[in-house]
Amino acid sequence: MSRNAGGSRVRGPNSALTEFLRERGIDANAIRHRYEETLQQQATTSPDTVVTVSGSSATSRSLSRDEVETTVSSSSRSRKRTKKKHEDSDDEGELLARMTRPRPGQIDFCAECQCRFTVTAYSKTARDGNGLLCHSCGSKYAQEEKQQKKTQISSRKRKKSIAAALLDKQEFAVPKLQDLCIKVIAKYIEDVEILGDIGDFNMEKIARILSRNRSLKDNTLKLFLNPSIKRLHFWDCSNLSSDSLELIASYCPLLESLTLSMCGQMTDKVIDYYSTNLRNLHSLTINGGFLITSGCWVRFFDKIGSQLVRFSLANTLRFNRESLQALVRNCSATLEELSLSRVGSLKNEDIPLLLQLPKLTALELSYMRDAITDDDVIDLLRVIGPRLVTLNLDDSGDLTDKFLLEGVRPYCGRLQNLSLALCDGFTDAGVRDVFKDWEFNNGLINANFSRCTNVGDEAIQALIDHSAKTLVILNLNSVYKLTTATFQLLASSDCEFLSQLDFGFVHCVGDEEIEVLTERCKSLQLIEAYGNIRITELAKVKRGVKVLGRQSDSL
Amino acid sequence: MSGENSSKDSGDKEYVRLVSSDGFEYSILRSAAAVSGTLRGMLSQSSNFVEAKQNRVVLPNISGVLLEKVCEYLYYNLKHQNNPGNIPEFDVPPEMALELLVASDFLDGKDGSIRSE
Numbered sequence: 001m002s003r004n005a006g007g008s009r010v011r012g013p014n015s016a017l018t019e020f021l022r023e024r025g026i027d028a029n030a031i032r033h034r035y036e037e038t039l040q041q042q043a044t045t046s047p048d049t050v051v052t053v054s055g056s057s058a059t060s061r062s063l064s065r066d067e068v069e070t071t072v073s074s075s076s077r078s079r080k081r082t083k084k085k086h087e088d089s090d091d092e093g094e095l096l097a098r099m100t101r102p103r104p105g106q107i108d109f110c111a112e113c114q115c116r117f118t119v120t121a122y123s124k125t126a127r128d129g130n131g132l133l134c135h136s137c138g139s140k141y142a143q144e145e146k147q148q149k150k151t152q153i154s155s156r157k158r159k160k161s162i163a164a165a166l167l168d169k170q171e172f173a174v175p176k177l178q179d180l181c182i183k184v185i186a187k188y189i190e191d192v193e194i195l196g197d198i199g200d201f202n203m204e205k206i207a208r209i210l211s212r213n214r215s216l217k218d219n220t221l222k223l224f225l226n227p228s229i230k231r232l233h234f235w236d237c238s239n240l241s242s243d244s245l246e247l248i249a250s251y252c253p254l255l256e257s258l259t260l261s262m263c264g265q266m267t268d269k270v271i272d273y274y275s276t277n278l279r280n281l282h283s284l285t286i287n288g289g290f291l292i293t294s295g296c297w298v299r300f301f302d303k304i305g306s307q308l309v310r311f312s313l314a315n316t317l318r319f320n321r322e323s324l325q326a327l328v329r330n331c332s333a334t335l336e337e338l339s340l341s342r343v344g345s346l347k348n349e350d351i352p353l354l355l356q357l358p359k360l361t362a363l364e365l366s367y368m369r370d371a372i373t374d375d376d377v378i379d380l381l382r383v384i385g386p387r388l389v390t391l392n393l394d395d396s397g398d399l400t401d402k403f404l405l406e407g408v409r410p411y412c413g414r415l416q417n418l419s420l421a422l423c424d425g426f427t428d429a430g431v432r433d434v435f436k437d438w439e440f441n442n443g444l445i446n447a448n449f450s451r452c453t454n455v456g457d458e459a460i461q462a463l464i465d466h467s468a469k470t471l472v473i474l475n476l477n478s479v480y481k482l483t484t485a486t487f488q489l490l491a492s493s494d495c496e497f498l499s500q501l502d503f504g505f506v507h508c509v510g511d512e513e514i515e516v517l518t519e520r521c522k523s524l525q526l527i528e529a530y531g532n533i534r535i536t537e538l539a540k541v542k543r544g545v546k547v548l549g550r551q552s553d554s555l
Numbered sequence: 556m557s558g559e560n561s562s563k564d565s566g567d568k569e570y571v572r573l574v575s576s577d578g579f580e581y582s583i584l585r586s587a588a589a590v591s592g593t594l595r596g597m598l599s600q601s602s603n604f605v606e607a608k609q610n611r612v613v614l615p616n617i618s619g620v621l622l623e624k625v626c627e628y629l630y631y632n633l634k635h636q637n638n639p640g641n642i643p644e645f646d647v648p649p650e651m652a653l654e655l656l657v658a659s660d661f662l663d664g665k666d667g668s669i670r671s672e
Contacts, residue, residue: 174632177625177659180645184652191649198656 101125102132110134163553166546169526182206189215195223204233211236211261218244225251230280237263245270249277257283257310264288268296275303282334283310290316294345297323305330312339312364320345321353328356339364339392351376355383362390366419372396378407385411394448395422401430409433413440419448421475426452428481431459435466443470449479450502456481461489468493473500477528482506487513491520502528504549510534518542571598572611573626579619587629588612590636591662617658621651625658 014022021027102108102119110117111131117123124138125131133141182202185192186209195203207224210216217239224232229252237245237260245266248258255278260266266289274281281304286292297319301308308331313319324346327335336359340346348371354363363384365372372393381388391412393399404426408415420426431449444467449455460482464471468490476482487509490498498521503509509532518524518541529535530549537552547553571588573581589595597606606612614622628645635642647655 174635174642175645176663177628177632177645178656178663180628180647181652181656181659184647184649185656188649188652192653196653196657198653199660202656202660 108132110137112137159553166548166553169546169548178202179205182209186210186213186215189220189223192220192223200229200231207234214239216240221247222251227252228254230254231257233257233259235259235261237261237266241265242267242270246273249274253277254280256280259285260289261285261287264290267291268293271296271300275300278304280307282307284308285310285312285339286316287312287314288316289313290318292316292318294318294320294323298326301326301330306334309334310337311335312337312341313343314339314341316343317345319343321347321350324350324353328353332356332358335359337362337390339366340368341365341394342367344368346371348373348376352379354380358384359387360384361387362417363388364390364392364394364419365396366392366394369395369397373398374400374403374407377403381407381411385415386413388412389414390417391415392417392419393423394419396420397422397424399423400425401427401433404430404434409438409440413442415441416444416470417446418444419446420452421448421450422452424451424453426459427454428456428459431455432462435459435462438466441466443467445470445497446473447471448473448475450475450477452479453481455479457483457486460486464490464493464495468495470497471495472497472523474498475502476506477502477530478505479503480506482508484508484513487517491516495521495523497523499523500526500528504528504530504532506532507534511536511539514539514541514547518545570610573622574611574613575617575619575622576615577619579622581622581626583626583629584633585610587626587633590629590632593662616661618654621654621658624648624651624655625662628659 104119104121104123106119107116108119108123108131109115110133111126111128112133113136115134117134119132122138123132123135124141126133127141182205185195186206189206189210195206203224207216210220211234214236216234216236218241221234221240221244224234225248232248232252232255234240240263242265245260245263246269249255249270250273258274258278258281263286266286268291271289271292301323305327311327311331319340335357338354338357338360339362341364346368351365351371351373354360377393377399385407391408399420408418431452444463447463447467449460449463456479460476460479464486482503487503491513501517501521501524509529511534514527514529514535518527524542524545526546526548527541528548532549533551535547535550537550539547541547569585570582571585571594573583573588573594575581585598588598594612596602597604597612598610600607617625624647631645
């Protein structure tokens with residue numbers, strides 16, 4: 001308290017605050033003096049305090065600390081309130097409290113058991129803030145504090161794990177024994193010699209976990225290969241060498257459906273080997289096989305193209321016109337589902353080749369901005385549109401209303417799944433005119449208009465009017481122009497099958513809308529609401545409906 | 556909870572007995588056994604199975620060590636199913652994970668909806 005009392009010029013290291021206060025001429029003694037004066041003024045009303053103030057300096061010190069500490073330890077809200085009122089006295093009080101604490105080495109009396117003890121830097125303050133505690137009393141409280149902290153941490157952990165389960169779109173429940181086992185197996189997969197007869201379903205689960213952990217390697221791959229298997233799905237093959245990828249065909253010659261994602265090490269040799277060995281293959285999905293040349297694809301289709309029913313390719317620059325020509329030449333009789341995503345080597349003059357695939361029921365040409373134009377796609381739909389059930393043209397920014405009005409509306413009578421994410425060429429009126437009185441089509445089951453930023457209320461309301469009875473999945477992520485009217489219509493139009501709804505970043509949606517929606521749409525299970533700041537934890541969501549992305553979940 | 560129970564049949568309907576392939580018997584609460592879809596079906600009073608009449612299930616494909624772990628899980632699930640928020644980890648020894656997976660697949664019953672009725 002009296003650091004400078006002797007007027008000594010010798011000073012130890014100072015904090016920036018002390019330096020600042022000294023520069024301003026703010027002195028601890030002066031503050032204390034002023035504080036005691038105010039106390040005295042207050043004391044005129046209550047006789048109790050008069051006694052303490054006029055009493056020994058020790059008691060007055062403890063009283064002042066008492067007052068100060070209670071303000072400090074009270075809840076932050078009430079603290080703010082008091083701070084507004086007595087900002088000055090509070091600040092001074094805190095300073096005082098810091099100064100009046102006995103320094104380590106001093107002798108003090110325990111606030112609890114009144115015994116004499118030496119103050120250390122670790123001495124605890126009493127619960128009521130009045131005085132310090134001796135070692136034995138302090139450690140007693142420390143135990144309780146520890147317990148408190150433990151429960152705090154565990155409750156935080158719990159909230160976190162609930163939020164994590166939510167993100168995986170899973171119910172938060174006691175884990176199944178199967179899942180526990182699978183987790184352990186995936187963890188120790190390096191030590192497993194053979195998986196044995198655990199069933200295809202469990203195999204696939206383990207494969208998924210390994211892919212997610214990035215631990216699907218040459219040695220772990222062999223655990224999944226056996227001669228009788230007909231379906232294989234690996235989602236992360238980045239650690240598999242081309243030799244291992246070849247092994248798949250030699251170990252599992254009966255494969256009918258094969259999915260390989262992120263297979264950056266796959267070479268021509270592997271695909272050539274597949275085409276000679278996989279006699280029953282009818283469904284192939286290759287993602288990220290960027291080393292495979294166009295010539296190899298031509299050989300592949302010439303060899304087993306005539307048996308392919310599904311073909312899906314993504315993320316490559318080497319699948320070009322020649323490859324596509326080979327595909328349509330060989331697969332025209334069988335191919336029903338074709339998906340080309342981020343295949344940058346295809347140009348818009350290649351799209352008409354698809355006219356020769358009359359059996360197509362599902363077509364995806366996504367993320368190929370330059371290749372997709374109105375006229376080409378309209379010509380295509382004129383031929384294949386009547387059979388199409390699924391159409392995905394995500395990120396085709398050059399498409400305009402013309403495509404919708406002259407392609408989709410007149411030809412796509414069977415269409416059930418329509419995905420047009422990131423297509424910002426459509427206008428509100430254009431989309432409205434497609435769905436308005438579109439009796440030719442019986443209704444969409446899955447509609448994706450996410451990030452169609454020029455689409456607004458009229459379009460989506462027309463869609464709801466048209467497909468309310470059939471919609472199961474509706475994605476309106478980032479359709480900024482929507483207003484609450486659309487969501488009121490959605491709630492009132494009795495969408496009995498609607499189970500998944502995404503309106504992330506549609507700012508108009510708030511607690512009220514979400515409550516009505518979950519109340520009225522009986523099948524609703526999942527709502528994705530990322531970036532909807534008006535949805536709070538107070539929203540009363542019906543039991544069984546998962547709401548993803550609320551800010552309050554993760555805080 | 557677990558451990559060999561060699562006492563004679565008490566006739567207490569609250570408890571059922573699970574018998575492992577190597578002859579170990581575990582006497583557990585009926586409600587714990589009902590966590591497993593397969594066991595619940597076998598022990599269901601409405602059924603006419605021998606298991607339901609004797610309150611005793613012989614599991615010839617599950618060894619004693621494994622069955623003990625299974626019983627442990629059944630009680631773990633029973634204890635926490637109403638409060639899944641703050642539960643301790645269930646320890647699965649790596650060396651029995653694969654066998655336990657097969658056993659749990661058998662015991663859970665194929666249809667997941669059986670469990671959540």
